[in-house]
Amino acid sequence: MRPEILVDPTTQLLLLASPVSSHRTIPRRAYRSWHASDRPISMSPDASPPVVGELLPRAANAFGLRYKLETYSLDVKHKDGGPKARGFEQILGITIDAIDYLEAQILARVLDTPISEVRDNAPWGIKCVVEIPVRGRGEKSGRLVDVITSWEIRHTGAAPRLVTAYPTS
Amino acid sequence: MTTTVKQIIGEHDVVAFTETIPKAESTGTWPAGTEGTVVSDFGDHKMVEISDDEHYGATLDMPIVPVDKLKLITKYS
Numbered sequence: 001m002r003p004e005i006l007v008d009p010t011t012q013l014l015l016l017a018s019p020v021s022s023h024r025t026i027p028r029r030a031y032r033s034w035h036a037s038d039r040p041i042s043m044s045p046d047a048s049p050p051v052v053g054e055l056l057p058r059a060a061n062a063f064g065l066r067y068k069l070e071t072y073s074l075d076v077k078h079k080d081g082g083p084k085a086r087g088f089e090q091i092l093g094i095t096i097d098a099i100d101y102l103e104a105q106i107l108a109r110v111l112d113t114p115i116s117e118v119r120d121n122a123p124w125g126i127k128c129v130v131e132i133p134v135r136g137r138g139e140k141s142g143r144l145v146d147v148i149t150s151w152e153i154r155h156t157g158a159a160p161r162l163v164t165a166y167p168t169s
Numbered sequence: 170m171t172t173t174v175k176q177i178i179g180e181h182d183v184v185a186f187t188e189t190i191p192k193a194e195s196t197g198t199w200p201a202g203t204e205g206t207v208v209s210d211f212g213d214h215k216m217v218e219i220s221d222d223e224h225y226g227a228t229l230d231m232p233i234v235p236v237d238k239l240k241l242i243t244k245y246s
Contacts, residue, residue, distance in 0.1 A: 068208075071181055071245070072181050072206070072208070073226075078181065078206070078245070079183050079204075079206070079243060080183065080205065080206040080218065080220050080222075080226060081181070081206070081226065082226075083220065083221075083222045083223075083224075083225050083226035084220075084225055084226035085226075086225065087225025087226060088225075090225075091225070119193070119194070121216075121233060124211050124214065124216075124233055127231065148227070148228070150228065150231070152209055152216070161209075163208040163209050163216065163218070163231070164208050164218050164228060164231075166220075166225055166226045166227060166228070167225060168227075169224055169225050169227070
């Protein structure tokens with residue numbers, strides 16, 4: 001037999017009344033997958049482009065990071081990636097050997113670091129810049145330096161993909 | 170009979186502009202011969218990062234350029 005669902009008008013709790021187990025209460029919010037107050041700062045719905053100060057849309061699904069770091073920003077042999085790689089090493093003590101650390105730092109902090117710049121690249125989507133604080137390694141562990149990360153979002157609702165990353169000097 | 174094989178330009182290839190290209194982040198243009206790296210591939214257009222080697226590769230600009238206005242300098246391998 002299906003339980004009867006009631007709403008308490010004072011507490012706004014859902015009451016599940018079952019003939020077998022009297023009743024139990026479940027917070028109404030438990031039925032919502034997301035609530036505005038759950039987020040530290042505002043975020044655009046997928047239907048509108050983000051603006052400066054908001055979080056990167058779908059940051060939890062950000063991709064392309066490993067590939068970009070390994071083959072460009074931490075590749076000392078690349079003509080344009082090399083200077084970035086030397087910057088990571090000299091400023092933060094991070095080399096290709098610490099790619100796991102840098103990848104984890106960026107993936108973690110991109111979730112709660114607001115966008116600092118947005119550029120419309122129509123018809124190829126938008127580019128968002130997020131300045132992510134990263135702690136150094138080894139002798140540089142006392143440093144906390146912003147790493148500039150640029151993300152492309154090719155169309156509304158798409159996950160962000162990393163296009164470049166380098167440390168601020 | 171000769172056959173010309175045109176190399177496909179892809180991500181992380183180093184390229185040069187074959188003609189003047191408008192700046193994306195500010196006013197003005199980049200002269201022909203300016204070099205940069207393809208950081209995103211849109212097929213017949215490429216996003217090219219022009220960076221400052223003296224400041225740890227800081228981005229100066231990232232225009233999106235038609236592939237027919239690019240010349241391959243170094244193929245990423």
